Amino acid sequence: MYVSLIANTIGVEKMKIVEKNIVKLHDQGLLVSNNGGLKYYFNKINDVRSEMFTNSIINAKLAALEFVKHFVSKLSKIKNANQKYFEFFSFDRSFGNQKLYPQRILRMVATISYYLPFFII
Structure with a gap:
């Protein structure tokens, strides 16, 4: 299974937690890709x-x-x-x-x- 996720947030610290939990999704069989990684906007x-x-x-x-x-x-x-x-x-x-x-x-x-x-x- 492949899931695409785009998240826009001002909660940078919360996104770090989400990013760490993506590994758990990968371990459950979801295909995870890194389309360019994180981008920060000011x-x-x-x-x-x-x-x-x-x-x-x-x-x-x-x-x-x-x-x-x-x-x-x-x-x-x-x-x-x-x-x-x-x-x-x-x-x-x-x-x-x-x-x-x-x-x-x-x-x-x-x-x-x-x-x-x-x-x-």
């Missing part, structure tokens, strides 16, 4: 977007201030700031199949451009 991106963009601007300003300290006399205002995309990384990249671990690092890629004063020597 549906709270709008809850963190603003804070992450603000942090990106702060970090960009710190980097720009470090740059102007060595090459230019001062930093002017922001020319433009664009949020590019979000990216997920495995929480711990040191071992095993990372698809099995639900913890991820969320990174936002942004471009922030500043005006720099132009000096003629």
Whole structure:
């Protein structure tokens, strides 16, 4: 007998229990396949977007201030700031199949451009 099961849930811990019990179904003669394994979806991106963009601007300003300290006399205002995309990384990249671990690092890629004063020597 073959059974196909798709489960969408926010209860990741509960799904881990279900996954362990699938072995019992296999032992009872059910054909169990792993069609790509577990997939995790993050549906709270709008809850963190603003804070992450603000942090990106702060970090960009710190980097720009470090740059102007060595090459230019001062930093002017922001020319433009664009949020590019979000990216997920495995929480711990040191071992095993990372698809099995639900913890991820969320990174936002942004471009922030500043005006720099132009000096003629």
